[in-house]
Amino acid sequence: MESVRANIHVGVDMSFEAHLKATVLGVEGAVACSLMGFDGIAVETYQPQSTIGSSVDVQGAWIEYSSILSQLKNTAEILRTGDVVEVHVGTEKLSTLIRLVNSEYFIVLGMLPEGNIGKGRYLLRLAAPELKAEL
Amino acid sequence: MESVRANIHVGVDMSFEAHLKATVLGVEGAVACSLMGFDGIAVETYQPQSTIGSSVDVQGAWIEYSSILSQLKNTAEILRTGDVVEVHVGTEKLSTLIRLVNSEYFIVLGMLPEGNIGKGRYLLRLAAPELKAEL
Numbered sequence: 616m617e618s619v620r621a622n623i624h625v626g627v628d629m630s631f632e633a634h635l636k637a638t639v640l641g642v643e644g645a646v647a648c649s650l651m652g653f654d655g656i657a658v659e660t661y662q663p664q665s666t667i668g669s670s671v672d673v674q675g676a677w678i679e680y681s682s683i684l685s686q687l688k689n690t691a692e693i694l695r696t697g698d699v700v701e702v703h704v705g706t707e708k709l710s711t712l713i714r715l716v717n718s719e720y721f722i723v724l725g726m727l728p729e730g731n732i733g734k735g736r737y738l739l740r741l742a743a744p745e746l747k748a749e750l
Numbered sequence: 751m752e753s754v755r756a757n758i759h760v761g762v763d764m765s766f767e768a769h770l771k772a773t774v775l776g777v778e779g780a781v782a783c784s785l786m787g788f789d790g791i792a793v794e795t796y797q798p799q800s801t802i803g804s805s806v807d808v809q810g811a812w813i814e815y816s817s818i819l820s821q822l823k824n825t826a827e828i829l830r831t832g833d834v835v836e837v838h839v840g841t842e843k844l845s846t847l848i849r850l851v852n853s854e855y856f857i858v859l860g861m862l863p864e865g866n867i868g869k870g871r872y873l874l875r876l877a878a879p880e881l882k883a884e885l
Contacts, residue, residue, distance in 0.1 A: 671829075671830065671831055672829050672830065672831070675829050676825065676829050676831050679825040679828075679829065680825070683818055683821055683822060683825070686818055686821075687818060687839060690811065690814040690815075690818070691841050693814075694806075694807050694810050694811050694814065695806065695807065695843075696806055696807070696811050696841040696842070696843050696844045697841045697842025697843040697844070698841060698842050699839065699840070699841050700840045700841060700842060700863075701838070701840040702837070702838065702839050702840070703836070703837065703838035704822060704834065704837050705834070705835045705836040705837070706826050706831040706832045706833060706834050706835060707831070707832025707833050707835060708830075708831050708832040709831045709832070728835075733868065
């Protein structure tokens, strides 16, 4: 955690990465974390080398999810259910937690299906306002 | 819970309702539970009178979610992430948990945002195979 904290003051990009890295390292079973736009383009991603090249296309899934998330936002507006705050999609091989940062960006955390969802939700809730302040 | 158990042997529809009712009564903050098809049509719904007529259009939201769920299923097939197992959509006024029952139906639980998501996930995990066996 020392190096993560040290990165916070280096620059904007490093700061984003520090938050994403801290989230991945803090959740059992986490494989990757990104700050993404609703257009499906990642601003910054932290994915440990050990999880790259697995059979699951994590980034591909998230690009698709970003489009679905846009639809959920529209649905929420039409149905007066209030803004979308967070979304979880659990598939047999990948568990994905999403938390909205602002109207343009969201933070997304990928975990193994047996990953700690409760801890993930908690850390995304902490990270979102910090990322928002830096955007 | 006595009456819920008594309903189980009355008939197929009553049995569906018994599972839905037991789920709503077992989760703090739950407002409604439905067994729905991916076409957005509810097979059976349990919604306590006290929660009907609130400002949030729970059923309307779920019809929209069923369409989004179909897209998530297609995405999972394309991206080899395995079948979709469960989905959570948290908005400012409504927290919705979805668990797939089979390729045609899913169970959906609506809660207040402060509802107990962990308990909801647990009870849907128990209810899904029972509903599947009766479909």
